[in-house]
Amino acid sequence: MCGIVGYVGDRQAAEVLLSGLARLEYRGYDSAGVAILHDHGHDHNHDHDVDADDDAGNGNSNSNGNGALTLRKSVGKLAALREALDAEPLSGSVGIGHTRWATHGRPTVANAHPHRDCSGDLALVHNGIIENYASLREELRREGHSFLSDTDTEVIAHLIETYWNEQDTKQPTGSEYVQTSQPGLRLAAAVAAAMRRLKGAYAIAVMHRDEPGTIVAARKDSPLIVGLGQDENFVASDIPAVLEYTREVVILHDDELAILSADGVTVLNTCLEEQEPELLHVAWSLEAAEKGGYEDFMLKEIHEQPTALRETLRGRLVDGVVQLSELELDDAEIAGLNQVFIIACGTSYHAGRIAEIVMEVWARIPTEVQASSEFRYADPIIDEHTLVVAITQSGETADTLAGVREARARGAKVMAITNVVGSRVTREADGVIYTHAGPEIGVAATKTFTSQIAALNILALKLAQSKGTLEQRVIEDIYDELSSLPELVANQLLHQDEIQACASGDCCINACTSLFLGRGIGVPVAMEGALKLKEISYIHAEAYPAGEMKHGPIALISPEVPVIGIATNAATYEKVISNIEEVRARDAQVMLVGTEGNEELRHYAEHVFYVPEVSELLSPIVATVPLQLLAYYIAKARGCNVDQPRNLAKSVTVE
Numbered sequence: 001m002c003g004i005v006g007y008v009g010d011r012q013a014a015e016v017l018l019s020g021l022a023r024l025e026y027r028g029y030d031s032a033g034v035a036i037l038h039d040h041g042h043d044h045n046h047d048h049d050v051d052a053d054d055d056a057g058n059g060n061s062n063s064n065g066n067g068a069l070t071l072r073k074s075v076g077k078l079a080a081l082r083e084a085l086d087a088e089p090l091s092g093s094v095g096i097g098h099t100r101w102a103t104h105g106r107p108t109v110a111n112a113h114p115h116r117d118c119s120g121d122l123a124l125v126h127n128g129i130i131e132n133y134a135s136l137r138e139e140l141r142r143e144g145h146s147f148l149s150d151t152d153t154e155v156i157a158h159l160i161e162t163y164w165n166e167q168d169t170k171q172p173t174g175s176e177y178v179q180t181s182q183p184g185l186r187l188a189a190a191v192a193a194a195m196r197r198l199k200g201a202y203a204i205a206v207m208h209r210d211e212p213g214t215i216v217a218a219r220k221d222s223p224l225i226v227g228l229g230q231d232e233n234f235v236a237s238d239i240p241a242v243l244e245y246t247r248e249v250v251i252l253h254d255d256e257l258a259i260l261s262a263d264g265v266t267v268l269n270t271c272l273e274e275q276e277p278e279l280l281h282v283a284w285s286l287e288a289a290e291k292g293g294y295e296d297f298m299l300k301e302i303h304e305q306p307t308a309l310r311e312t313l314r315g316r317l318v319d320g321v322v323q324l325s326e327l328e329l330d331d332a333e334i335a336g337l338n339q340v341f342i343i344a345c346g347t348s349y350h351a352g353r354i355a356e357i358v359m360e361v362w363a364r365i366p367t368e369v370q371a372s373s374e375f376r377y378a379d380p381i382i383d384e385h386t387l388v389v390a391i392t393q394s395g396e397t398a399d400t401l402a403g404v405r406e407a408r409a410r411g412a413k414v415m416a417i418t419n420v421v422g423s424r425v426t427r428e429a430d431g432v433i434y435t436h437a438g439p440e441i442g443v444a445a446t447k448t449f450t451s452q453i454a455a456l457n458i459l460a461l462k463l464a465q466s467k468g469t470l471e472q473r474v475i476e477d478i479y480d481e482l483s484s485l486p487e488l489v490a491n492q493l494l495h496q497d498e499i500q501a502c503a504s505g506d507c508c509i510n511a512c513t514s515l516f517l518g519r520g521i522g523v524p525v526a527m528e529g530a531l532k533l534k535e536i537s538y539i540h541a542e543a544y545p546a547g548e549m550k551h552g553p554i555a556l557i558s559p560e561v562p563v564i565g566i567a568t569n570a571a572t573y574e575k576v577i578s579n580i581e582e583v584r585a586r587d588a589q590v591m592l593v594g595t596e597g598n599e600e601l602r603h604y605a606e607h608v609f610y611v612p613e614v615s616e617l618l619s620p621i622v623a624t625v626p627l628q629l630l631a632y633y634i635a636k637a638r639g640c641n642v643d644q645p646r647n648l649a650k651s652v653t654v655e
């Protein structure tokens with residue numbers, strides 16, 4: 001979710017890179033950097049890196065032969081990078097730039113991109129996550145490479161260096177060893193060879209001092225486009241970065257590489273065979289382009305859930321073993337835990353309520369959830385045998401941070417689950433599980449919520465495996481099913497017509513209050529649906545365990561009150577239906593979230609939002625998606641600003 005920009009042409013690359021990166025600022029970042037290949041004959045030739053904030057250089061620059069490849073990097077906003085470039089300008093018309101949103105390693109200058117190889121001749125920027133970076137780094141270290149950052153990205157630079165060097169020494173044995181003078185092809189061959197070793201998601205842009213005038217870009221599971229200009233070309237992670245210069249773009253596909261020079265762009269597959277590029281003329285405004293063509297960030301982020309879930313779940317089961325080294329507890333220590341205590345606020349609290357059920361069923365460990373604002377003053381019964389899990393997408397929520405301190409003061413081990421690398425909770429907790437959902441700009445949490453659920457599922461599986469409460473086969477089946485969720489959610493998102501039609505009906509738009517009902521794991525799903533609706537549409541919404549309704553809330557029911565029931569396949573399905581019949585008998589307008597194929601639901605509701613069939617404990621992710629969309633479309637129909645609802649902030653840093 002970081003930003004990539006690359007430029008090759010006649011202009012000063014630094015300017016183009018800065019303006020392009022500024023267009024990607026909306027994605028969020030915590031450090032930035034550029035690499036520029038110095039043109040011969042220009043004044044500012046630096047023999048060493050000049051980093052804006054500290055002296056954490058990243059390889060040596062070379063000033064003999066071709067022009068020097070020089071980096072500028074800074075922590076914080078682009079203004080800091082601009083200042084560094086103003087103080088010591090870099091001239092050159094080929095360059096790559098990056099805004100980094102930390103995933104591996106804190107936001108520091110050393111971890112900021114671009115990264116270089118040992119020779120300092122190659123510079124690279126990367127978006128995504130390399131799953132096998134630890135083993136690759138080990139292998140490269142043994143071969144004599146040294147690393148200057150904590151990032152997974154730096155591994156790619158050194159891997160490409162290896163294949164680049166092999167082309168000097170090895171006889172050609174295939175397409176990866178290219179003996180040709182076509183500019184950029186040698187670098188492309190080295191990149192293609194490296195791609196075959198990488199597991200995970202990446203979009204990269206690479207330049208090499210010995211391939212002046214070219215940039216090689218490549219992607220797998222992470223977006224990358226090429227902008228086509230007149231005697232200049234661009235590469236970027238997102239269209240807004242190039243819109244100032246061109247509206248003609250090439251969409252790169254997975255496992256494709258592009259060689260860019262000022263004269264043209266060649267798209268190749270990893271066997272270096274030329275591909276027909278997918279051309280697109282962009283007619284959107286800049287604002288629409290920032291939102292990826294969606295009307296709002298919230299809608300974009302709802303649609304990013306498949307990708308976010310994939311990132312959260314990536315590489316979490318290897319050879320049957322649940323991978324959660326972040327927990328830093330061995331099996332004996334896990335066996336010594338006598339409870340899990342979850343603290344969180346708002347939507348994160350709802351993720352905690354879902355996890356409470358899952359932890360108890362899978363890991364058979366007593367689990368309690370409390371709002372952080374209550375926990376901190378509640379004199380909680382916790383000690384060194386308690387695992388406290390603090391869930392906060394922003395990592396900055398004041399009450400949750402206070403809860404973390406309180407828990408640690410009482411001797412508990414605290415794991416944070418957050419989406420923001422380097423946020424405060426990561427400094428205060430004993431360990432951190434990152435959700436890797438990418439920056440969330442809409443104030444209402446959507447993709448961070450479903451990613452939290454996925455991360456908590458992995459934590460529950462880990463505890464279950466260590467405690468031996470689930471059979472190995474069951475763990476593998478659950479992980480397989482979890483891994484199928486991104487695809488299922490992607491399919492769900494293709495079919496929103498029923499939700500949109502329902503949301504624009506009078507019953508929804510003009511409602512003053514609404515009731516969300518569920519049972520079991522459907523209760524926190526209902527709570528999240530109600531929170532989404534009230535916070536962005538300003539319609540009052542109350543969530544209740546369906547069986548409790550007759551003890552009070554049923555008094556609210558009237559034809560004007562929409563009732564939204566969670567009626568997916570579950571042990572309590574029949575009970576939910578009985579409760580729905582009770583509200584229908586009082587003429588409520590009913591909408592149900594139900595499992596695909598269950599046609600009988602149409603007898604009980606005006607609208608049914610079908611979700612794919614999954615096991616009951618994994619159903620919250622698929623059941624939440626229609627509720628997010630319902631809230632979104634109702635709020636839009638009422639003319640609300642869904643991205644910035646009144647009175648709310650993305651991180652709540654005060655008590």
Ligand code: F6R
Nearest residue numbers: 346347348392393394397444445
């Ligand atoms: C709701 C929402 C808030 C947050 C809450 C906690 O859409 O975004 O309820 O969930 O403020 O925030 P974090 O997760 O950052 O601690």
